[in-house]
Each structure stands twice: as C-alpha cells, then as structure tokens.
Amino acid sequence: MKLPTGFGAYVANVGIKDASNDFTLVVAEKICAAAGVFTQSRFAGPSVVLSRENLSDHEARAVVVISKNANVATGAEGLSNAREVVLGVAKNVGCDAKQVLIASTGVIGRQYPMSNVRAGLAAIPKTFVNTSAEDIARGIMTTDTVHKVAESVVAGSSARVVGVAKGVGMIEPNMATLITMIFTDALITKPDLDEIFRRVIDKTFNCVSVDTDTSTSDTAIILASGSAGSVDAVSFESALYEVALSLTKQVARDGEGAEKLIEVCVDRARDARQARVVAKSIVNSPLVKTAVHGADPNWGRVAMAIGKCSDEKDIDETQVVIRFGKQEVYPTFVDTSGLDALSKYMHSDTVRIHVTLNTGDAECTVWGCDLTDGYIRINADYTT
Numbered sequence: 001m002k003l004p005t006g007f008g009a010y011v012a013n014v015g016i017k018d019a020s021n022d023f024t025l026v027v028a029e030k031i032c033a034a035a036g037v038f039t040q041s042r043f044a045g046p047s048v049v050l051s052r053e054n055l056s057d058h059e060a061r062a063v064v065v066i067s068k069n070a071n072v073a074t075g076a077e078g079l080s081n082a083r084e085v086v087l088g089v090a091k092n093v094g095c096d097a098k099q100v101l102i103a104s105t106g107v108i109g110r111q112y113p114m115s116n117v118r119a120g121l122a123a124i125p126k127t128f129v130n131t132s133a134e135d136i137a138r139g140i141m142t143t144d145t146v147h148k149v150a151e152s153v154v155a156g157s158s159a160r161v162v163g164v165a166k167g168v169g170m171i172e173p174n175m176a177t178l179i180t181m182i183f184t185d186a187l188i189t190k191p192d193l194d195e196i197f198r199r200v201i202d203k204t205f206n207c208v209s210v211d212t213d214t215s216t217s218d219t220a221i222i223l224a225s226g227s228a229g230s231v232d233a234v235s236f237e238s239a240l241y242e243v244a245l246s247l248t249k250q251v252a253r254d255g256e257g258a259e260k261l262i263e264v265c266v267d268r269a270r271d272a273r274q275a276r277v278v279a280k281s282i283v284n285s286p287l288v289k290t291a292v293h294g295a296d297p298n299w300g301r302v303a304m305a306i307g308k309c310s311d312e313k314d315i316d317e318t319q320v321v322i323r324f325g326k327q328e329v330y331p332t333f334v335d336t337s338g339l340d341a342l343s344k345y346m347h348s349d350t351v352r353i354h355v356t357l358n359t360g361d362a363e364c365t366v367w368g369c370d371l372t373d374g375y376i377r378i379n380a381d382y383t384t
Contacts (some may be wrong), residue, residue, distance in 0.1 A: 001133040001149050004160045004185035006030070006225030008128030011139040014120025015113060017068035017106070023120050024065040024139035026181065027093055027128045032223040034060035035194040036101065037201055039218035045072035046082035047104040048219060054086075054098050058190040060223055061099035063181055064089050065140045066117070067166070068106040072216040081112045088121035103179050103219040105166060106142050137164040140179055145254055150246035152239040159186035159228035161239045165247040167215075180205065180220045180247055186236050187226035196237045197222050204244040207276070207366040209284050210255035252367035257374025261350045262292055267363035268356045274312055275357075275364035281305045282353060289371035295346035297339065299329040302353060312359075319358040324351070 003009065009026045016022040036055045038048045047066075054060065064085060071078050082102060090097040137147035148165045167178025188196075201220055222240075253261040264283045269275035282288055285305040291298045299322050306320060322330040325345045327338065345351070 001151055001162060002131045003133055004162055004183050004225065004228070006185050006227035007131070007183050007223070009130045009132070009136050010125060010128055011130065011135045012120060012123065015116035016066060021139040022067045024067070024136055025062060025089060025124065025128075026136060026183065026223075027062045028060075028223060028225050029227070030225070031059050031061050031095075031099060032225050033188060033190045033193045034058055034101070034221065034223045035190075035197040036219065036221040037198060038220070039215055041214055041216045041218070043073055043216045045070055045104060045217050046074070046079040047071060047102045048217060049079065050082055050086060051101045051103065051219060051221070054101055057098075058194055059099060060101050061095040062089055062093050063101045063103070063221055063223065065102070065179060065181070066104045066112065067140050067142055069104060069110055069112055070106045070108045070217050071104045071112055072108040074109065074111050077111060081114055081117070084114070085112075085117060085121065088118070089124070092121065092124040092126070101221055103217065103221070105140065105179050105217050108216060133162050133164055136181070137166070140164065140166040142166065146250075148247055148250040148254070150243040150250070152242040154186055154231045154239045155235040157186070157228060157231045157235070159184060159231050159236070161186070161236075161243045163243040163247050165251055167251050178205070178215060178218060178251060180244075182222040182240070182243060183225070184222070184236075184240070185225045185228035186231040187229050188224050188231065188233070188236060192233055193222065193224055196233065196240060200237065200241050200244050204241065204248040207279075207364065208248045208252050209280060209366065209368045210252065210258070249367055252369050255369035257372040257377070258369035259349070259372055260292055260370040262289070262368045262370065263350065263352045263365060264355070264368070265352065265363065265365045266355045266357060268358050268360060269362045269364070270314060270357070270360035272362045272364055274359065275362050276366065277312065278306055278309050278315075278355065278357065279364050279366040281309050282355065283366050283368035286371055288353075289368070292346065292351050293370035293372055295343060297324055297329065297342040297346050299324065302355065303330060306355060314359045315357055321356040321358070323354040
C-alpha cells in the first residue's frame with residue numbers, strides 16, 4: 001500500500017532498543033494542513049507537548065516517530081532531547097522546526113540513547129523515495145504482533161486516505177489514542193480538517209479499549225497534502241471514517257494476548273454519552289472479557305456491567321434487552337438447545353454484544369478484546 005501523493009518516508013534502525021526499525025519519518029513535499037488530538041494524561045510525554053505546540057497553526061511538513069522508548073517522565077532532559085530530535089529532522093528536511101511533529105512509544109521513564117539518535121539524525125537522506133505504508137506501520141510497532149494499515153478513496157475524486165496505527169496495550173483513549181498517523185492528498189481547509197478529524201476520532205479510536213489504561217503518549221495526527229485537488233467534505237469524512245474504523249478494529253483485535261475481538265453495541269440510550277458509558281463498562285469488564293475468552297455465554301456478566309453504571313438513574317432492568325450476536329439472552333432466557341448454538345457462536349473470533357436500554361434513541365459501538373493469560377505474561381515481563 002502506497003502513501004498518497006505528496007508524501008515520502010524514511011524508516012531505519014537507530015539502536016533505540018534492538019535491531020528492529022525504530023525511527024520513522026514521513027515528509028511532505030510542501031506544508032500541509034494538519035490536525036491532531038492527544039492524550040489527556042497528566043504524565044503526557046515531551047513528544048505530546050511539542051506536537052501540541054507545533055500544531056497550534058494547524059500546519060505541518062513532517063512527522064517523526066521513535067519507537068521502543070516513550071521518553072515519558074524524563075524531566076527537562078527528556079524535553080530537551082525531544083526538541084533536539086525535532087530540530088535535527090527540520091534541518092535535514094529543510095523546514096522550520098515548528099513544522100515537525102513528533103511521537104514516541106515504548107518504555108516509560110528512560111532517556112533516549114542520544115548518541116544513537118544523533119547518528120540516526122545525521123543519516124537522514126535528502127530525498128524521501130519510500131512510499132510504503134507497510135514500512136511505516138512496521139517501524140512504529142512495539143509489542144504489536146502485526147502492522148496495521150488501511151486505505152480508502154474519496155468518492156468522486158482521485159484523492160486517497162491512508163492510515164497506519166500501533167498499539168496493543170495501555171489503551172483506553174481519552175481524547176485520542178495510541179499512535180496513529182493518517183495521510184491524504186485531498187485538498188481541504190485547515191478548519192474543516194480539524195473539525196472532521198476530531199469528529200471521526202471520537203467515533204472510532206475513542207471507542208476502543210484493551211485494558212482501561214490511558215497511555216501517556218496517545219497521539220493521532222492527520223496531514224493533507226492537497227496534491228489531488230478539492231474534494232467533497234462529506235465524501236472525505238466518509239473515507240476518513242472508513243480508514244479510522246478499520247484501524248480501530250485492527251488495534252482491538254491485536255490487543256496484548258488477545259484471541260477475540262469484542263464488539264459492544266448499546267442502542268436506544270438516552271444520549272450518546274450514556275450509550276458510551278454503558279458500552280465501555282461492558283467491554284472493559286474483566287469478567288465479561290474472560291467469559292468471552294472461555295466462550296461462556298454468561299449474560300449475567302453483561303447485566304452486572306450495565307448495573308454498575310449507577311449514575312445512570314433512568315436505566316430500568318425491566319426495559320433492558322441483552323443479546324449475544326442476534327440471540328436474545330435477557331429477558332427472554334435461552335433453552336438448552338439455544339445454549340448449544342450460543343456456545344458455538346461464542347467460539348467465534350469476533351463476539352458481538354448488543355444491549356438495548358430503551359431510555360432514548362442514541363447509540364454507540366465500542367471495540368475491545370478478550371482477557372487472556374498472554375496479556376498477563378506480556379506485561380509481567382515487559383521491562384525484564
């Protein structure tokens with residue numbers, strides 16, 4: 001899969017942790033309209049701080065990602081090192097440092113190995129001929145088991161939207177998510193791009209959760225080169241949503257140790273906020289996650305997760321409907337023959353839980369994954 005027109009990349013290993021690629025740079029031929037949303041963590045890393053600053057004018061020329069080291073909780077030295085990376089990229093690209101965005105992902109609390117990083121910056125080429133989205137996606141991986149890419153064509157035009165993402169753990173987005181970079185050659189105004197991007201992020205990446213833990217480094221960025229010309233805003237939003245939704249599901253399916261994708265739809269809620277609160281309560285429940293992992297159609301776990309949303313005073317248990325797939329399990333109970341079919345469904349690699357609240361007309365769908373012993377092993381041994 002190639003990047004949209006107007007973009008090129010450089011992916012390399014600079015020795016952050018091991019021999020895998022850990023330095024990823026995407027450069028536009030000219031200044032792009034840009035937008036971004038970031039973690040609300042009080043431990044936000046220097047990369048988030050700098051990118052927020054540099055996106056204040058909604059323009060960018062380049063994005064650099066360092067993987068295997070989050071550069072978080074590293075104090076003044078960590079911020080200085082991040083600024084040095086941005087300045088080094090700007091010098092090699094030939095642009096202002098304010099036009100460079102940066103993201104970083106990996107272990108928290110460790111300084112960049114700056115001698116290696118400086119050597120890597122010095123090796124940046126003058127031209128960027130690599131247009132492989134797959135190379136970019138692989139370069140930003142940490143504990144991901146697969147790289148994550150998606151593309152879509154904007155209807156009525158030749159413009160494309162191409163996205164990459166990384167993230168399998170420490171994922172409970174709050175304003176943004178993990179690290180995702182999206183590139184398009186559509187020509188779209190800066191205000192429209194920012195508004196559309198935020199709206200799409202809220203319906204996709206903000207609706208994914210692996211383990212309820214919000215990362216310190218969550219970064220979602222989009223750059224629009226404009227080289228394919230003007231597009232219809234509605235068609236552009238549709239293409240962007242398609243890409244973001246695909247990446248969202250790929251992230252959920254690749255959750256650390258995950259074996260199943262869980263999709264939770266809550267409909268007929270009072271409002272979108274209520275629908276999301278209940279859906280997140282279900283998808284984040286360890287008891288629901290383990291029941292799905294064991295293919296156990298224990299709808300009582302779902303009822304529990306709905307019930308603990310105690311601030312939602314208008315939820316009435318006598319009006320709630322719970323389904324696994326298309327099979328209603330509450331209030332219509334499943335007989336023995338139905339349980340056999342339901343158990344077979346629960347062995348699928350995707351399990352959909354559908355809850356109708358009957359408090360209004362709003363709905364929300366969220367995505368997550370089952371909880372396995374693999375998740376425990378990965379995170380128990382993460383730094384050792």
